[in-house]
Amino acid sequence: MDEYRLRMIDITKTFPGVKALDKVQLSVRPGTVHALIGENGAGKSTLMKCLYGLYRQDSGTIEIDGKQVEISSPNEALKLGISMIQQELAPIPYMNIVNNIWAGRMEKKGIIIDDALMLKKTQKLLSELEFNISPKTIAGTLSVSQLQAVEIAKAVSYDSKIIVMDEPTSSLTDAETEHLFKIIKRLKSEGRSIIYISHKLEEIMEIADEITVMRDGHYVMKSSIRDITIDGLINLMVGRKMEDRFPPNEHIVKEEISLEVQNFTSVNPKSFRNINFSVRKGEILGIGGLVGAQRTELVESIFGLRPIADGKLVKYGKEIHNANPKEAIKNGFAMLTEERRATGIIPMLSVFDNTMAVSYKKLCGNKIGLIDNKRLQKYVDQVVSNLNVKTPSTKTPIENLSGGNQQKVLICRWLLANSDILILDEPTRGIDVGAKYEIYKIMRKLTSEGKSIIMVSSEMPELIGISDRIMVMCEGRQTGMLEASAATQEQVMSFATTSSKTSRKSR
């Protein structure tokens, strides 16, 4: 019996214009959690897609338990005992959670599908993971966070010897992450191998046994977690030293209030109600809470994407109405949405178009909207290099960029819009430490210019590290407002879970 459960040797994969993987190595022991880390675009997902049969490597071999294997489809991967949580979640929208989880391996009585049995098994599965979602819920109506929970449940439910998790916690809050870790430990004890991809280095330190570091499609090194520190990790990834995770906060918050949100109440009774808060000039207001806290609903409603039953917006003292995003943008709002795939990127269009989407009219510099590419190229190149987006060129279709780099492009889009109130829903989801730092710097720069930022984040360190004040929500209600400088994770959590017990029962 080989000491390694899995070995990927000299894996090379090229896409037109990009060499995504160049002779990459990966060796994973049984019963261990193996972290795979690297900057956005380093090639982590691509490597795993080769393992899962979604891509075919140009060269290189894969061995499982010492035997060389050819994996040309997920079907074969599953047969070989490999399961994977995708980075880009893709549910079967019109079907309920049960079918989403058992797709491809339905339980049957004879030739007839046994829905009852699958329902039972699903309930068991979900409760083990302490995700309280009804198994009958239609996947299309789930929040990203809920979806991720389902994906985890699914990956776990295959009893496979290798489980790949590509950024499983990118939209989970710490509480849910804790559940996940419990599971992972159990799986480990059962002798399974977990390949764990994440940009949240604390998690890595907590859960991983070994790590492999990648940079720009190259294998950098492999090490046991014991012999390494977070800072060590960081400069292995970015290839340089990073003193701080967050740029210093010069506390440039002005007295002047830029936006007042008064008594905001959703038309959907299950969603947020009576929300009151204000943001000052130069302030970053964080919004924290658990999944389903309705933060996204709230901010999307402020931006005019969802109808409200009641409430008003006052900007610099005068009431405004964001009937729809167009209005909102006119009123100087910007909104980086939570669901990059669904409401962010325009897949087949170039990085250029994706960056200009909001600003063509504004920047073309004439009434009729004639476009002079040279003129616009300047703007695009500037933002794209500011956030140093990894892309062959600004003509590349955005769908060919790595997850994190797509996110950066979307931020570029809103930077060009140059609004004075920015709403960022999970702005650094799936973004590497280096890039995160750049984004934080940009947020600070924007506030120093007197702009205000409302940031929904499920990442405690980020929430506390970058916000000036933190509003906490729980099940649609506003449960607390904290000065970030004084706030602790415990405080935030306690507000985030207020009354959740009671209401759980009431569900």
Add this chain to the structure above:
Amino acid sequence: DSEANMESADNIPINATVIWRAFDDQFQSGFRIIMQQQADSMGGINLEMQDGENSVTTAVNKLDTALTKGTDILAICAPDRESCETMAQKADAEGVPVIFFNMQPLDDTMNKYNDAYYIGAEASQSGEMCAQALINYWNDNKDIADKNGDGKLQICILQGETGQQDVTLRTQAYEDTLKKNGIDYEILASDTANWDQSQALDKMNTWITAYGIDGVEGVLSNNDSMAMGALQACLNNGYNQGDKGKFVPIVGIDANIDALEAMKKGELLGTVLNDRKNQSIAIINAMKAIVAGEEITEDTIGVECTVDGKYVWVPYVIVDSDNLDDTLAQIQSISSDTETEAN
């Protein structure tokens, strides 16, 4: 005025159902409207018009519907002649007499059901006349007709929608007639333009380029729409505008108004009149007679025709310089009738 007629008819009007191959076809819908006009002005009969939508199935459906609803007599222009069998059979089963028109059933169908009749022309006749018109031009204008002087008649044939009865029979008839008249001919090209004017225009234009406009010594078209398309192609090449030497003889079928106008201008050589007015009158009278149990004779039919048993022949008429004006007048009268009616 139809009201008036009905009262004058001492017995209540008979109910007849007419099933057409296709409303969505100029010739057919023209025919339909003419028949309706005649019925209105003659009185004593109510026509219910049904659309076969160029599909045997639909035609059969419409027949079923009519039989369910109940009708005194049927007149059917079937989508194809085979389907007449099924329809005759269904009608026979319900004891409803049926007159086929414009689409001649097979003889054994006609023989099998004794309450089945046919009113119209010999389908292939239109093709024969069409060819005949060209042959006459060829013989009468030896000097200019044989442009390339090889003694051979080079022709192009424009066909309607492949598989349709008229197309097959007409196209067949062209050749039979040319052979029968001992004409030494050569078919440069023969292809479908789906009864369509602009498709015919493009096809003809292509052939003109391919064989040279003087290489084409005659065009036989399954209908007038396509003939007009072919004509447009010649006009665009500066032909058929009066100069006898620069003339491509084109013959169509239907005697559509625009075709007749073109003939009058000397642009189109000829067309064949499928006498929709007289056929309509014949059909209406026949229906009345059959329902009344009278036997069918030349005078019960009331238009020029030859009756032989269950067949009433209202032949096609070749339109040439002699009868052009009358035909034109007749076709125009179709409209003017309604003008008077409209007012």
Add this chain to the structure above:
Amino acid sequence: MNSINRKKKLNEVLLDNALIIALFAMIIGIIIIDPAFFQWRVVTDILTQSAVKLICAIGLMFTLLLGGTDLAGGRQVGLAAVVCASLAQDVTYSNRFWPNLPNLPIIVPILITLGLVACIGLINGLMITKLHMAPFIATYGMASAVYGINQLYFAKKPNNSQPIGGIKNSLTVLSRFKIGGQISIMVVIAFAILLFTWFVLNKTTFGRNIYIVGGNAEAAKVSGISVTKITIACFVIESILVGFAGILEVARTGGANSSYGNAYEFDAITSCVIGGVSLSGGIGKVSGALIGVMIFTFISYGLSFIGLNSNWQLVIKGVIICTSVALDMRKNAKK
């Protein structure tokens, strides 16, 4: 709040069932215009006239559920009709398509025909899965090719594009024989197919996988479902069903010509959509297809019955398609 809700509910109920309501209104209307419409035979007529359409609709539904479509559906009906008819003529018939063909048991032509269309379905499936072609365009190309081939075959000597007749009794009986002198065998066949399809779609893994692939092919693939297999299977099934519809057309009309089945796929697709099948895949019930087809047949039957000019029928058909689908969208929007 509550009262508002109740108000909402009432007119929502009305709107949700607008189609049914409109239908009944029409029935009443027609009966008033012509009481003869109120008879059992009208029902059997409508059922009989629906049978073939229903089979086509079910066939197309298999492709729609995948988010696909088959624009060659109608032409396959035509090809099947011509091929089957050409092989199922009475040996005694005067002008036979294959003059020297021995007397074959009726099952032979049927199997040959179905085999042929199955191949077409297979090719469609391969183009869509292996060559990643959009179904719309792949099947449109196929439609052109199939029609051309049909024409060429139909034009073969000695037939020379003459309509094919003289069909064997053993085939035509399907349309003439009526159970209890009332319900045509074709209706029974159609409903049998309907039930079987319902079972496959709702009770078997294959059926469930169709919905999964149609809902999100990527997710299906990641879940180890062979999108290729499912897709090809659906297109083959669809072809076999429309091919069978073509055979029934021959049985019904006692003949065939190459223009048979023209544009059937559109009526089929529209019926499905009216019945709530989504063109983007993943959503749709057989019951929907049934309702859609019934509405369609009813309208054309009813309007012909009262002798409404078919040009007006076209207009009305258009309006009905749009309004009914619009209403349906409303429901989805709510969800």
Add this chain to the structure above:
Amino acid sequence: MNSINRKKKLNEVLLDNALIIALFAMIIGIIIIDPAFFQWRVVTDILTQSAVKLICAIGLMFTLLLGGTDLAGGRQVGLAAVVCASLAQDVTYSNRFWPNLPNLPIIVPILITLGLVACIGLINGLMITKLHMAPFIATYGMASAVYGINQLYFAKKPNNSQPIGGIKNSLTVLSRFKIGGQISIMVVIAFAILLFTWFVLNKTTFGRNIYIVGGNAEAAKVSGISVTKITIACFVIESILVGFAGILEVARTGGANSSYGNAYEFDAITSCVIGGVSLSGGIGKVSGALIGVMIFTFISYGLSFIGLNSNWQLVIKGVIICTSVALDMRKNAKK
């Protein structure tokens, strides 16, 4: 490694240009069969015969870029043709559609016609945006309605569904007048429209927004682009273009009847797709539409030129559609 790359490149280059190569092969082939094909006039013929088709293709492209389609395109060509012709007859012509119509300057009928089709486009746009209907089905319903209306108008007394002739010179001149005795004015018009569209799509915000909406409507909405406005605009533009195509058909053929334009939308869509326009929206160049149309016209022209029977043309057309699109997909797949 490098050598491999080079090898790859060679046959990739071959495959990527397979269409062009095939095209040239055909040209050579045809010239061998009939040397007469090698003449300037053939080029002008093909251009002239492409003009109307090109305008339709450009029109449909506006809807395809949104991920939509307009199955009523062809029927709008027909309606435009009949309406325009009925208003543009010589006063001297013996049997006029409107016997008492005064002699109108040609621009009047043209504007009336375009206004009419613009309304149809507007309705299509509203159905799709406000009622959230799938374009496929909404426009299919519209096709039925438009055709019905056209038939009813065409059957109006005194015309009684007789073909409309006697068109004014001021209109027919468009087809007869040739620049330098060679290039028909219609070709010039078509190419003018082509250039203008290129400009709009690539050099204006409106144009870019079309791609953005087609690429991801949700994202467009979040970016403050009015999906509704863009969609409606595209459908109106498309209708106006196909309507104009109908007017040119009248000019070309010197007449009109209600069956004009039947199924033009399909050739248009197919041409676009062959030219690389994606049916799911967001992808496509005008140059693509041009190439697609040219290939089509060339094929049907070339094959008629050597007198190949239309049934074969259908088969070949089908094969070409499938192979060319498959090749195109290959390119996308590589990305």
